[in-house]
Amino acid sequence: MYLIVGLGNPEEDYKNTRHNMGFDTVNKIADELNIKIEKKKFNGLYAQTVMGGEKIILLKPQTFMNLSGLSVAKISRYYDIDPDDILVIQDDMDLAFGRHKLKVDSSSGGHNGIKSIIDALGTTHFARLKIGISHDLK
Secondary structure, X not given: OEEEEEOOOOOHHHOOOHHHHHHHHHHHHHHHHOOOOOEEEOOEEEEEEEEOOEEEEEEEEOOOXXXXXXXXXXXXXXXXXXXXXXXXXXXXXXXOOOOEEEEEOOOOOOOHHHHHHHHHHOOXXXXXXXXXXXXXXX
């Protein structure tokens, strides 16, 4: 079983902003898989599907960004998902817009959502897909 988490802010003010790149990416994955992320539990919205015989859960935490770890920890404990099987999709202001970088077992890099997940899981050993949003864009 795998967990794919898109980081974002649930408040209407953040909808369609570059800081919701994680939400937007998970929404795109859900669209491609023809599923809706609408189940409410674990302080988040989530959906489940099966790909290649493996269960996949898509999660959008509905907490403030700096509390995202609460949602990730709750769902990963409930489904007994190992941190090695978690991918977190986040925005990264230090990457050029549209660039991406995959990291495993690294620091938060100052990202409050990642800090929260590290604290809640008690480990840095999970994958992060960083998507560049640049400092220059408004």
